[in-house]
Amino acid sequence: MTQRPLLTLATGDPLTVDVLIVGAGPTGLALASMLQRSGISMLLADKLEAGLNTSRAAVIHAHTLDVLETLGVSGRLAERGLTLYRFSLWDRDSALLRLRFDSLPSKHSGLLMLPQDVTEALLAETLAEAGGRVERGVTVDSLSETPRGVTASLVSSEGRRTVHARFVVGGDGMHSLVRQTAGIGFSGTSYEESFVLADVEMEWGKGRGEVTLFFSPAGLVVVAPLPSGAYRVVATLERAPERPGVADIQALLDARGPSRDGGRVSAVHWSSRFRLHHRVADRYRRGPFFLMGDAAHVHSPAGGQGMNTGLVDACVLGQILADVLSGRREEGHLDKYETLRRPAAQQVLGLTGRLTHMAVMKGAPRRLVRNAALRTLNLIPAARRRIEMNLSGLSREAAARIA
Numbered sequence: 001m002t003q004r005p006l007l008t009l010a011t012g013d014p015l016t017v018d019v020l021i022v023g024a025g026p027t028g029l030a031l032a033s034m035l036q037r038s039g040i041s042m043l044l045a046d047k048l049e050a051g052l053n054t055s056r057a058a059v060i061h062a063h064t065l066d067v068l069e070t071l072g073v074s075g076r077l078a079e080r081g082l083t084l085y086r087f088s089l090w091d092r093d094s095a096l097l098r099l100r101f102d103s104l105p106s107k108h109s110g111l112l113m114l115p116q117d118v119t120e121a122l123l124a125e126t127l128a129e130a131g132g133r134v135e136r137g138v139t140v141d142s143l144s145e146t147p148r149g150v151t152a153s154l155v156s157s158e159g160r161r162t163v164h165a166r167f168v169v170g171g172d173g174m175h176s177l178v179r180q181t182a183g184i185g186f187s188g189t190s191y192e193e194s195f196v197l198a199d200v201e202m203e204w205g206k207g208r209g210e211v212t213l214f215f216s217p218a219g220l221v222v223v224a225p226l227p228s229g230a231y232r233v234v235a236t237l238e239r240a241p242e243r244p245g246v247a248d249i250q251a252l253l254d255a256r257g258p259s260r261d262g263g264r265v266s267a268v269h270w271s272s273r274f275r276l277h278h279r280v281a282d283r284y285r286r287g288p289f290f291l292m293g294d295a296a297h298v299h300s301p302a303g304g305q306g307m308n309t310g311l312v313d314a315c316v317l318g319q320i321l322a323d324v325l326s327g328r329r330e331e332g333h334l335d336k337y338e339t340l341r342r343p344a345a346q347q348v349l350g351l352t353g354r355l356t357h358m359a360v361m362k363g364a365p366r367r368l369v370r371n372a373a374l375r376t377l378n379l380i381p382a383a384r385r386r387i388e389m390n391l392s393g394l395s396r397e398a399a400a401r402i403a
């Protein structure tokens with residue numbers, strides 16, 4: 001496919017677009033696709049020369065896939081991923097709670113395991129098919145509000161160029177320039193704990209059919225099969241090494257996983273650590289500035305909600321912007337975005353906070369109470385269903401419905 005030439009930053013008059021999207025992570029790519037398909041003029045810029053190409057978020061939930069149907073990408077994601085239907089919680093060898101994701105009220109029932117770099121590649125492919133592209137190696141280095149919208153200064157190795165946009169959307173991650181420029185607070189806290197993540201080759205006694213989460217006095221460890229045949233291991237750790245190796249992951253599984261039939265790790269394909277923050281932007285819009293994804297909310301990776309919540313933000317915002325810019329709706333409709341999506345993020349922060357709190361609980365008596373509570377929940381189908389609906393995002397379906 002022939003693409004128009006890269007944004008020639010050194011020369012030329014200022015560019016004018018309806019929407020400037022800062023950041024081509026999963027949310028930027030999804031929003032750009034939505035706008036491109038609606039015929040809205042937009043520019044998607046990312047400072048990285050290439051995508052991050054790392055595994056990071058490894059699960060896509062049913063509600064996210066339902067929403068991504070608008071882009072026609074859900075089937076492709078499902079083809080490349082591994083759909084699992086079972087999720088169980090253990091205290092080492094003792095089962096506490098067993099959840100099932102095969103009968104959810106969704107066309108995409110299940111937990112779709114797929115590394116984030118593949119998700120991003122498929123979203124970029126969808127954008128290209130709609131005739132859009134990512135301007136890579138292009139940093140948005142300043143933004144100023146004008147009576148007509150925003151004037152942005154973009155820099156690349158070729159030089160600098162001015163872009164006038166009616167709206168600017170920050171899909172630019174946790175340290176968002178858009179959020180800072182708009183003067184929007186990011187309330188919450190940062191924690192001492194880190195999460196360790198690793199995609200490993202291993203023998204695993206519990207097989208490839210389910211996600212298993214183990215509590216132990218030493219902390220949490222989660223094991224989830226990936227479509228490549230590898231496994232994702234996630235664990236909490238007060239002081240995590242920067243690039244955990246085979247011995248680090250083996251030690252975590254030995255200390256926290258099942259005491260019999262535990263995993264035997266033979267190689268680490270990718271590993272990282274992840275510092276814990278719980279924050280949500282005080283507003284999702286101020287004038288011509290909008291926030292989505294990690295720019296708007298960050299939280300514990302427990303339950304794999306981060307990227308999922310951001311992708312739904314992007315699709316909802318894309319629909320609202322397209323409706324307003326094409327004249328189908330009044331400008332006041334733009335505020336609907338925050339009304340729908342900020343409460344959804346607050347619910348996700350509550351959910352992931354509770355999961356993390358349970359996982360890092362200290363003291364034998366408290367852990368006994370926790371385990372007893374989970375075993376009781378396991379006996380109540382309605383309680384299990386509530387947790388399944390929360391984790392799959394389907395309990396937040398109304399927050400994606402643009403009436």
Ligand SMILES: Cc1cc2nc3c(=O)[nH]c(=O)nc-3n(C[C@H](O)[C@H](O)[C@H](O)COP(=O)(O)OP(=O)(O)OC[C@H]3O[C@@H](n4cnc5c(N)ncnc54)[C@H](O)[C@@H]3O)c2cc1C
Pocket residue numbers: 022023024025026027028045046047048056057058059116138139140141171172173174177197272273274292293294295301304305306307308310
């Ligand atoms: C190590 C790690 C592990 C993770 N694991 C999980 C997990 O297991 N489950 C889960 O749900 N989530 C996980 N996450 C979080 C998940 O990756 C994010 O929620 C998701 O990437 C957020 O997408 P986003 O589009 O909002 O922002 P990002 O993916 O952060 O993308 C932001 C983009 O903006 C670009 N950018 C920033 N500033 C500028 C600028 N001024 N000009 C131009 N471009 C700019 C950046 O280059 C970047 O590409 C993990 C994250 C990390 C780092």
